[in-house]
Amino acid sequence: MRINENTLLEGNQVVLVPYNADHVPRYHEWMKSHELQQLTASEPLTLQQEYDMQRSWREDEDKCTFIILDKQRWADSSVQEEQCMVGDVNIFLTDPSDPSLAELEIMIAEPSYRGRGIGKEVTCMMMSYAVTKLGIQKFEAKIGLDNQVSIAMFKKLHFHKLSMCKVFKEVTLGLTVDDSVRTKLLADTAYMKERDYRQTCSNRQELTSP
Template sequence: MKVNENTSLEGHRVVLVPYNAEHVPRYHEWMKSPELQQLTASEPLTLEQEYDMQRSWREDNDKCTFIILDKQRWADPSVEEEQCMVGDVNIFLTDPTDPSLAELEIMIAEPSYRGRGIGKEVTLMMMSYGVAKLGVRKFQAKIGLDNEISIGMFKKLHFQEVSVCKVFKEVTLEMTVDESVRTKLLDDATFMKERDYRQTCSNRQELVSQ
C-alpha cells in the first residue's frame, strides 16, 4: 500500500517501517521455518517469489504492511536495519465492497522476542494506524486453533470470538470500532510517534558517516 511507503511508527520497544526490498532476504529465511509456515498458514516461496510478494504488498491498495524492528538495536546506526528485524504486521482489506473491514495479522518471527509484550504493543500501534489513517471500523483476526498465545492476546484486547472453522483449524475473532472504541484505541496508542521514514534513514546514515 502506497499510503505507508514513507512512514515509520515508533513505539516503546519497536519501530514499524515499510517492507522494502532490503528486508526480503531476512524475511525469506524466516519463512523457511515449518513452525512459522504453520502459524501463518503460508507456503514456502522461492526468493524471487518473495521479492514479487514484497512488491505486491507495496503496490496493492488492499495490503498495508510494516516490518517490526527492535527499537534498541535500531537506535544504533552501526547496526543494519535488516539485523533489527523481529517480525511483521499486516492489515488486509479483505472485502472490496467494504473498505472499512480489515483483517489484522501479526508475526513475531524471532523466538527470543516472543512472550515479552511486543505483540500487544505492535497490535495496538497497527490498530491505531488503521483507524486513524485507513478508516477501519471493524478488525478481524484469523488464528490457528493451536496458537493459544495469540488467541489470548487478541481476547485481552477485547476481540470477540465469532466463529471456529474446524476444516482450516482456525478461529475468527472480531472487534467493531464504534466511537468509544476508537477513542480508547487512539488514547492507548498516544505513545506512538509517526515519522518520515526517509528522514529517519537519512539521519541514521549521517550518524554512521560521522
C-alpha cells in the same frame, strides 16, 4: 499500499517501517521455518517469489504491511536494518464492498522477542494507524487453534469469537471500533510517533531523543 511507503511508526519497544526489498532475504529465511509456516498458514516461497510478494505489498491497494524492528537496536546506526527485524504486521482489505473491514495479522518471527509484550504493542499501533489513516472500523483476525498465545492476546484486546473453522483449524476473532473503542485505542497509543522514514533513516539516533 503506497500510503505507508515512507511512514515510520515509533513505539516504546519497536519501530514499524515499510517492507522494502532490503528486508526480503531475512524474511525469506524466516519463512523457511515449519513452525512459522504453520502459525501463518503459509507455503514456502522461492526468493524471487518473496521479492514479487514484497512488491505486491507495496503496490496493492488492499494490503498494508510494516516490518517490526527492535527500536533499541535500530537506534544504533552501526547495525544494519535487516539485523533489527523482529517480525511483521499486516492488514488486508478483504471485502471490496466494505473498505472499513480489515483482516489483521501479526508475526513475531524471532523467538527471543516473544512473551515480552511486543505483539500487543505492535497490534495496537497497527490498529491505531488503520483507524486514523485508513478509515478502518472493523477488524478480524484468523488464528490457528493451536496458537493459544495469539488468541489470548487478541481476547485481551477485546476481540471476540466470530466463527470457528474445524477444517482449517482456525478461529476468527473480531472487534468493531465504536466510539469507546476508538477513544481507548488512541489513548493507549498516544505515545506513538509518526515519522518520515527516509529522513529518520539518515539519523537513527533521533529515536533516542525525547
